Amino acid sequence: MDYTGNRLVKVLVGQRRAGKSYLLRQIAKQMIDRGISPENIFYLNKEYLELDFVKTYSDLENLLIFYKKELQPKGKIYLFIDEIQNIDSWERFVNSHSQDFAEECELFISGSNSKMLSGELATLLSGRYVQFEIFPFSFAEFAGITGKEPSKQTYVEYLERGGLPELFALPNEETRRNYISAVKDTVLLRDIIQRQRVKDARLLEDIFIYLVNNASNLVSITNIVNYFKSKNRKTTYDTVSNYAGFIEDTFLLHKAERYDVRGKDTISGNCKYYVNDLSFKNLLYPGFGYGIGYKLENLAYLALRRMGFEVYVGTIRGKEVDFVAIKGDRKVYIQVAYLLADEQTLEREYAPLEMIPDHYEKILITMDDIQFPSRSGIVHSQMWNFNL
Numbered sequence: 001m002d003y004t005g006n007r008l009v010k011v012l013v014g015q016r017r018a019g020k021s022y023l024l025r026q027i028a029k030q031m032i033d034r035g036i037s038p039e040n041i042f043y044l045n046k047e048y049l050e051l052d053f054v055k056t057y058s059d060l061e062n063l064l065i066f067y068k069k070e071l072q073p074k075g076k077i078y079l080f081i082d083e084i085q086n087i088d089s090w091e092r093f094v095n096s097h098s099q100d101f102a103e104e105c106e107l108f109i110s111g112s113n114s115k116m117l118s119g120e121l122a123t124l125l126s127g128r129y130v131q132f133e134i135f136p137f138s139f140a141e142f143a144g145i146t147g148k149e150p151s152k153q154t155y156v157e158y159l160e161r162g163g164l165p166e167l168f169a170l171p172n173e174e175t176r177r178n179y180i181s182a183v184k185d186t187v188l189l190r191d192i193i194q195r196q197r198v199k200d201a202r203l204l205e206d207i208f209i210y211l212v213n214n215a216s217n218l219v220s221i222t223n224i225v226n227y228f229k230s231k232n233r234k235t236t237y238d239t240v241s242n243y244a245g246f247i248e249d250t251f252l253l254h255k256a257e258r259y260d261v262r263g264k265d266t267i268s269g270n271c272k273y274y275v276n277d278l279s280f281k282n283l284l285y286p287g288f289g290y291g292i293g294y295k296l297e298n299l300a301y302l303a304l305r306r307m308g309f310e311v312y313v314g315t316i317r318g319k320e321v322d323f324v325a326i327k328g329d330r331k332v333y334i335q336v337a338y339l340l341a342d343e344q345t346l347e348r349e350y351a352p353l354e355m356i357p358d359h360y361e362k363i364l365i366t367m368d369d370i371q372f373p374s375r376s377g378i379v380h381s382q383m384w385n386f387n388l
Contacts, residue, residue: 003130004027004031004106005106006106007098007106007128008128008129008130009094009098009107009108009109009125009128009129009130010106010107010108010109010129010130010132011109011110011111011116011117011129011130011131011132012024012108012109012110012111012131012132012134013110013111013112013113013114013116013117013131013132013133013134013251014110014112014133014134014135014251015112015134015136015187015250015251015252015276015277016112016183016186016187016191016250017164017165017166017183018134018135018136018164018165018251018276018277019134019136019137019165020082020110020112020134021045021047021082021083021110022165023134024043024080024082024108024110025043027080027108028041028043028078028080031078036078037073037074039071039072039073040073040074040075040076040077040078041077041078041080042064042067042077042078042079042080043080043082044060044063044080044081044082045082045083046081046082046083046084046086046087047082047083047086054087055087055088056087056088056089057087057088057089057090057091057092057093059087060081060087060090060093061093064079075104076104076105076106077104077105077106078105078106078108079097079105079106079107079108080108080109081093081107081108081109081110082109082110083110083111083112084109084110084111084116085111085112085113085116090109091124094107094109094125095124095125098125098128098129112187112191112250112251113191113195113249113250114248114249114250114251115249117129117131133251133305135163135276135302135305135306136162136163136164136165136276136277136302137163137164137165138163138302138303138306139154139155139158139299139303139384141163142154142157142158142161142163143158145168146168150384150385151384152367152369152382152383152384154384155367155383155384158299159278159292159295159296159299160278160282161279161282162180162277162278162279162280162282162283163277163278163279164180164183164277164279166179167179167180167279173283176279176283177283177284180279180280180283180284181283181284184208184252184280184284187250187252188201188204188205188208188247189201191250192204192246192247192249192250196246198243198246200235200239203228203233203235203239203243204243204246204247206228206233207224207240207243207244207247208247208252208253209285210224210227211224211244211247211253211273212253212275212280212281212284212285213281213285214273215253215272215273215274215275215281215294215298216272216274216293216294216295216297216298216301217272217294218258218270218271218272218313218320219270219271219272219273220269220270220271221237221240221241221244222237224240224244225237225240228240244273248273251276252275252276252280253273253274253275253276254273254274254276254301254302254305255271255272255273256271256272256273256274256301256311256312256313256323257271257312257313258270258271258312258313258314258315259312259313259314259315259324260315260316261314261315261316261321261324261333261356262316262317262357266312267315271313272313274297274298274301274302275298276302278295278298278299281295291338292338292367293336293337293338296336296337296338296365296367296383297322297336299383300322300323300334300336300365300383300386301323303386304323304325304334304388307327307387307388308327309325309326309327309332309388310325310326310327311323311324311325311326312324312325312326314333314352316352316355316356317355319351319352319355320352321333321334321335321352321353321356322334322335322336323335323336325388330360330361331360331361332360332361332362332363332388333353333356333360333361333362333363334362334363334364334365335349335350335352335353335363335364335365336364336365336366336383337349337364337365337366338366338367339366339367339368340366340368340372349364349366350364350375350376350378353376353378354376354378359377361379362376362377362378362379363378363379363380363381363386364378364379364380364381365380365381365382365383365386366380366381366382366383367382367383368380368382
């Protein structure tokens with residue numbers, strides 16, 4: 001609630017079913033609890049079938065006019081528009097009401113596409129909106145919901161379960177698998193195939209499967225094209241690049257570019273993808289070989305993003321630093337490993353961090369039962385206690 005009470009447009013973005021609608025309703029409820037009249041809150045969820053008639057910005061404007069006429073709210077009104085990207089030219093509605101200083105109102109909107117505030121609207125609203133990316137539950141939230149103490153065992157359960165809110169209300173693995181499959185199908189069909197007029201729906205899904213099963217691994221668009229060609233699937237670099245970009249735009253996957261630690265700049269070519277929630281991997285494609293180390297790296301990436309860091313994959317003199325996390329003037333180098341089982345593993349995991357010549361924070365995160373002392377300025381953290 002720290003950002004309310006002003007004319008900034010509040011924008012919640014994130015994957016479908018990650019909890020955006022719940023948060024909007026929670027904000028509205030808190031306002032009512034603070035004494036704001038329910039009649040002053042206009043809430044519309046474009047996912048509801050009853051609101052199918054709201055197809056364009058003018059339909060939305062007419063509905064708002066009808067609301068004002070019928071309820072006659074006194075004073076400031078609060079507009080909550082959920083999944084607003086499903087309304088054609090919604091930008092015109094937002095821009096108009098955010099700039100109308102004769103009207104007392106405050107806007108809260110949500111959407112499931114990372115490009116919804118790119119281009120013209122971002123220019124129009126420059127400096128007049130604040131954006132929040134909504135992720136599935138963090139480990140701390142998982143522990144709180146399940147009523148379990150943060151521990152290694154609880155973290156393993158989190159890693160195997162996933163963090164999408166609805167999963168916690170479902171009774172068994174088969175139901176959860178069907179639910180995750182439905183979420184994936186809905187995003188691919190409604191948010192990509194229909195919106196982007198994708199011609200090869202099967203290729204789109206196969207690219208999603210490929211990226212999920214290669215999450216936390218360095219890949220390139222050329223790798224993916226060659227993979228499909230080896231399976232006698234004809235495609236092009238541009239098609240694969242576009243389809244991967246569409247998937248990334250829906251928040252199902254996140255892309256981390258490579259970062260030259262010495263040159264302090266990003267490197268084009270190979271990159272890594274991380275799944276927005278491990279339930280896609282665990283429930284839909286469990287048969288593919290996928291070590292726990294890759295899952296831990298994926299969760300560490302998501303944790304850093306939740307903390308507000310920009311996250312890159314570091315490289316220094318031929319060695320990989322799992323993450324270079326940057327937020328403002330702060331830079332943190334992070335290595336993730338399952339266990340420091342022997343001297344050889346220990347040396348391999350510490351080596352990339354020890355090669356970095358600057359004095360920014362350096363952290364090694366593992367699932368070891370014991371906490372190791374600092375070494376060469378590198379702090380050891382157990383995964384379930386990791387925080388910055």
